[in-house]
Amino acid sequence: MIRRNPSSLGLLALALVAAVAAVAQSDDDAAAGARAFGTVARVLQSPRCQNCHPAGDRPLQGETGRPHRMFISRQSVEAGLPCSACHQERNSEAVGVAGGPPGAPHWGLPPAETPMVFQGRSVRALCEQLKDPAATGGKDLAALLEHVTHDPLVRWGWDPGGKRKKPPVSHAAFVAAFRTWVASGGPCP
Numbered sequence: 001m002i003r004r005n006p007s008s009l010g011l012l013a014l015a016l017v018a019a020v021a022a023v024a025q026s027d028d029d030a031a032a033g034a035r036a037f038g039t040v041a042r043v044l045q046s047p048r049c050q051n052c053h054p055a056g057d058r059p060l061q062g063e064t065g066r067p068h069r070m071f072i073s074r075q076s077v078e079a080g081l082p083c084s085a086c087h088q089e090r091n092s093e094a095v096g097v098a099g100g101p102p103g104a105p106h107w108g109l110p111p112a113e114t115p116m117v118f119q120g121r122s123v124r125a126l127c128e129q130l131k132d133p134a135a136t137g138g139k140d141l142a143a144l145l146e147h148v149t150h151d152p153l154v155r156w157g158w159d160p161g162g163k164r165k166k167p168p169v170s171h172a173a174f175v176a177a178f179r180t181w182v183a184s185g186g187p188c189p
Ligand code: HEC
Pocket: 043, 044, 048, 049, 050, 052, 053, 107, 108, 109, 110, 111, 116, 136, 139, 144, 147, 148, 151, 153, 154, 155, 156, 157, 158, 167
C-alpha cells in the first residue's frame, strides 16, 4: 500500500501551480510576441524596405512605390547592368551629388528564388514568410534578427539620403520588437 505523506502532496501542488503559471506566462509571451510583430510589419511595409522587396522583378521608387525608371529589373541585371553601375556604397549626397541614386554596400534585389516579397503582403503573410525556411533560403529566426540588426541595406533605411522618409519607428525600436518576436518563438498575429 502506498502512503503519501503531506509534504510530497504539498510539493505536487506547488509543481502544478508552477506548471499553470508557466503556461500562462507562455500565453503572455505569445501575445506580446504577436503584438511586437505588428511593429516589425510597419517597418517592412514602409517604402524604404518595400521598394527593394517588390512583388515583381522591378524595384520600386519613392514614397508611393512606382516602378523603377529606366526599366531596371532582375532581367536588366542579367543583361549586364548591375545595380552598382549607379548605386554606390554611399548616398549620392554623401559624395556631393544632390538628388542622385541612394547607396549602401551590396545594393541589389533579393534573389529570384527567394524574393522575400513585402509589397502587398498582409501582416500575417509577412510573418509566415519570415518563418518559412523555403522563403528565407534556410535562415532561422536568429539569423533574421542578425540581418535586421546589422545588414547595411536595412540600416540604410534610417539614413536614406535626399528627401526620402525614414521608416515609422526607430531602428532600435524595430530591432527590439524583432527580438521580442523571436524570443517568444515567432508567433503570427
Ligand atoms: C537596396 C535594396 C534593399 C533594401 C533597401 C532593403 N533590402 Fe532587405 N534584402 C535585400 C536583399 C538583396 C536581400 C537578400 C539577402 C542579402 O543579400 O542580404 C534582403 C533580405 C532581407 C531579409 C531576409 C533576410 C535575409 O538574409 O535574406 C529581411 C528580413 C530584410 N531584407 C529586411 C529589410 C528591411 C527591414 C528593410 C528596410 C529597413 C530592407 N530589407 C531594405 C535588399 C534590400
